[in-house]
Amino acid sequence: MQKEKSGEWPLIDAFGICRQTILPLYRRPTFDSAQVTQLLFGECYQTTAMTPDRQWFKILHEDTGLQGWIAGRALKEIPQTDYYKYLNTDFQIVTSPIAAIEYLGTNLYLLPGSRLHFSDLELFNWQDNIGFTGAVRSHALRADRKELIDIAINYVNAPFQAGGRSIVGLDGRQGFELIFGIAGYSWKSGEIPGRKIEPELILPGDLFIFRELERKQVNYALYLGADEVFWMDNRIKVTDLSEWEAFLRSSRDKQVELETRMIIS
Known part of the structure; x- marks a missing residue:
């Protein structure tokens, strides 16, 4: 009806x-x-x-x-x-900036975050059998801090695109959800995993979250270590922490909130 x-x-x-x-x-x-x-x-x-x-x-x-x-x-x-099988069993997730698979008799190019529904427990070498080129990781294995940062760096210079989830166009919020998803951490829209920590305890791979409460705007920055952060400003870039802080100070919102969050324990 x-x-x-x-x-x-x-x-x-x-x-x-x-x-x-x-x-x-x-x-x-x-x-x-x-x-x-x-x-x-x-x-x-x-x-x-x-x-x-x-x-x-x-x-x-x-x-x-x-x-x-x-x-x-x-x-x-x-x-x-x-x-439900695809959702609840392990799969391979593409990590290289671009990969290719033979599909319907031709090459189909795949972007980071694409899924191949094969497990590391398969009884055959699935990469050879399906004609795949590129790098993947098992989604069932959670990445450590170094691997998470390596995944994120693939997106440097990706331009802003509302709703984008790829290296050719990335949404400021959904991009971070995607990066952690590739690393094996579930992050549904608006439901940030992990726990709050004090800013002085931050480690590479932790998040700064800046909320402009009046405009309901959220900005993320991934801490890379050595006072460098990975963040979106029309494009994804890596800068000194001081540059991101200057960006935050430019906010005209009178109600703001800064949170530091650890997702990888």
Whole structure:
């Protein structure tokens, strides 16, 4: 049954997987709508609604908890059993700035965060069998501080893009969620893992979180050590901590909050 006055037809028990390099999710079922987020190859989703003409489908991205619309021709359905298997078993996650896989008879380029649903326990060398080139890590293994920083550095100079989750366009918040996700740490949108610490206890791999409470704006900086931080200012860059602090002082918001957070224990 159609939702009253919504132009949506609800769906239940419908599941899909991203089978392209980047899959944009739009706020409304039109290409000129704002981008909510992006899915990367191998990420799964639930289909929750469609337009009456079946040209657009509303989906829920399980990992971020965000919803948006995709064009019908991008929908790749999978059985419910596969969906939960992919979410609850180990997989390989791409870490190199660019990788490639043979898919449907041609090379498909993959970006960091893309998923290959193979475990380190496979009885064959999956990399040779599927024609994959690039670097991956087992998502079940949480990265240490050095590996997390190595993952983050791949995104230096990535330009700001609202809803972006790739090296060619990165959202200021979702980018940090993605980096920690690649490192094996679950971070749903708005639910920061880890615990607060005193600023003087900060170590490489910990986060500074600056909140502008009136504008409801959040800025992150990953501490790299030696008074250097990794942060977004129209593009991802690495600077001295003093430059980031100067950026914070430029805020016109009268209500601000600074938090230091440890995610890797």
